[in-house]
Amino acid sequence: MDERETIAACLAGRGEEFRLIVDGYKSQAMALALNLLGNRQDAEDVCQEAFVQVFRHLNRYDPAKSFRTWLMTVLYRRALDVLKRKKRFRAAFQRVVHDPGQRLSEAFEPPAERRDLARIVQTRLSPKERAAVALWANEGLTSAEIAEVLGCTASTARVYLFNARRKIKLILEKRDVGAL
Amino acid sequence: MLGHSEVVGFLFRLVRFRGLRDGLARHIEGCPACQRRLASREDARRVLFRVSDAGGLDALWPAVRQAIASGEGRPAAAEALAVRAPAPRTGWRWAAAAGGFAAACAVVFSLVRFFLSGPGPVQAGADRPDLFRLYSATIAGEPAQAIVVQERNPDMVIVWVERIL
Numbered sequence: 198m199d200e201r202e203t204i205a206a207c208l209a210g211r212g213e214e215f216r217l218i219v220d221g222y223k224s225q226a227m228a229l230a231l232n233l234l235g236n237r238q239d240a241e242d243v244c245q246e247a248f249v250q251v252f253r254h255l256n257r258y259d260p261a262k263s264f265r266t267w268l269m270t271v272l273y274r275r276a277l278d279v280l281k282r283k284k285r286f287r288a289a290f291q292r293v294v295h296d297p298g299q300r301l302s303e304a305f306e307p308p309a310e311r312r313d314l315a316r317i318v319q320t321r322l323s324p325k326e327r328a329a330v331a332l333w334a335n336e337g338l339t340s341a342e343i344a345e346v347l348g349c350t351a352s353t354a355r356v357y358l359f360n361a362r363r364k365i366k367l368i369l370e371k372r373d374v375g376a377l
Numbered sequence: 378m379l380g381h382s383e384v385v386g387f388l389f390r391l392v393r394f395r396g397l398r399d400g401l402a403r404h405i406e407g408c409p410a411c412q413r414r415l416a417s418r419e420d421a422r423r424v425l426f427r428v429s430d431a432g433g434l435d436a437l438w439p440a441v442r443q444a445i446a447s448g449e450g451r452p453a454a455a456e457a458l459a460v461r462a463p464a465p466r467t468g469w470r471w472a473a474a475a476g477g478f479a480a481a482c483a484v485v486f487s488l489v490r491f492f493l494s495g496p497g498p499v500q501a502g503a504d505r506p507d508l509f510r511l512y513s514a515t516i517a518g519e520p521a522q523a524i525v526v527q528e529r530n531p532d533m534v535i536v537w538v539e540r541i542l
Contacts, residue, residue: 212445219438227431241437248441285533314424334421335428340402352395355402359389365416365424 200264204255212252219248222265225336226272232331233276235319243279247272263342270346273328280324314368321364329354330361382411509534516540 200221206214226247230240250271251258258267318327325347332338332346344354385408389401405411514523519540526535 213442215445216438216442219441223434223437224428224431227434228426228428231426231431244434244437245440245444248437249444252441252445282533315426318424330416330421331425334418334425350395352398352402356390356398359386359402359405359415362415362421363386365421366414368424369416369420 201260204258204260204264207252207255215248215252218251218264222268223248225265226268228335229269229272229328229331230276232315232318232327232335233273233324234279235315239276239279243272243275246275250275265336266338266342266345269332269336270348273346274348276328277324314372317368318365321368322361323357325349325357326361326364329357330365333358380410382408382414385411386414511536514538 200218203214203217223244226244227240230243230247231237234240234243247268251268258264322330328347329343332343338346340354340358341351343358344351347354347357349357385401385404389398389405392398392401405415509525509527511523511525514521516538517540521538521540524537524539526537
């Protein structure tokens with residue numbers, strides 16, 4: 198998808214054209230948000246916020262760089278904010294009452310096995326490891342591109358990816374022998 | 378006895394020197410034994426949410442559009458693209474600005490000195506802009522006790538309300 202024309206149109210005042218970008222990237226954004234946050238409600242909120250923030254800062258986009266990477270960076274940082282807020286709240290209280298609020302998407306459920314495995318991944322991998330492996334496996338990003346999203350060096354991104362892949366391998370091995 | 382892939386993996390996680398770490402990374406990427414200890418892309422997709430899972434998002438664009446229309450998002454490019462006539466350079470504008478700034482500093486300094494000097498009356502419950510106010514708390518019409526926790530983060534106040542038994 199060539200976003201440059203769409204972005205130029207948005208900057209010229211035709212904001213409705215931004216729909217093309219939202220429709221073009223919403224599935225990828227949602228997948229990353231789900232892998233980071235582990236629940237649909239937070240993922241939908243973060244996706245919406247990320248697209249709004251990207252629209253607000255379209256004038257800062259550098260056409261020489263990948264738009265997808267930029268969008269993923271914004272979304273990743275919004276997701277981290279949510280995780281930090283929840284961590285602070287849980288530290289103060291034992292129980293968290295979650296208000297589902299309005300739902301954006303229709304119900305969708307991945308297969309039960311993958312849901313269970315995804316839950317295990319949420320507990321065993323850190324947010325950065327989840328982000329690194331999700332971007333590598335789902336989006337095919339290189340270590341350098343992952344580093345750009347995570348805001349670290351390519352060398353550090355490789356460590357996150359290595360740790361994530363190693364942990365997932367162990368999870369699957371234990372699963373296959375019935376230990377999980 | 379540790380295999381070389383275990384040793385390489387251990388070193389890779391341990392070392393902080395970038396040059397050595399990059400060398401180990403290149404080895405891992407090209408070594409079949411080391412790769413066997415890591416999940417492949419297909420393995421990772423078994424445990425991750427995929428793009429194909431993220432269906433039914435038809436309501437996302439309307440929500441984004443509404444947020445933008447309500448003023449949450451407005452591309453700054455509108456200002457960036459606007460063509461403005463260059464302001465004429467006149468020295469008196471800079472002198473006036475500097476004089477105004479100096480006057481403002483003098484006013485602020487005077488106010489600070491006034492409020493810091495002398496005892497002054499201290500009123501109970503004096504207003505402070507950072508004070509969080511909770512006037513009453515009830516649960517189902519019954520009086521309740523409220524505990525307010527102000528975190529170091531000024532953007533968050535946690536309120537716990539419990540019925541008085």
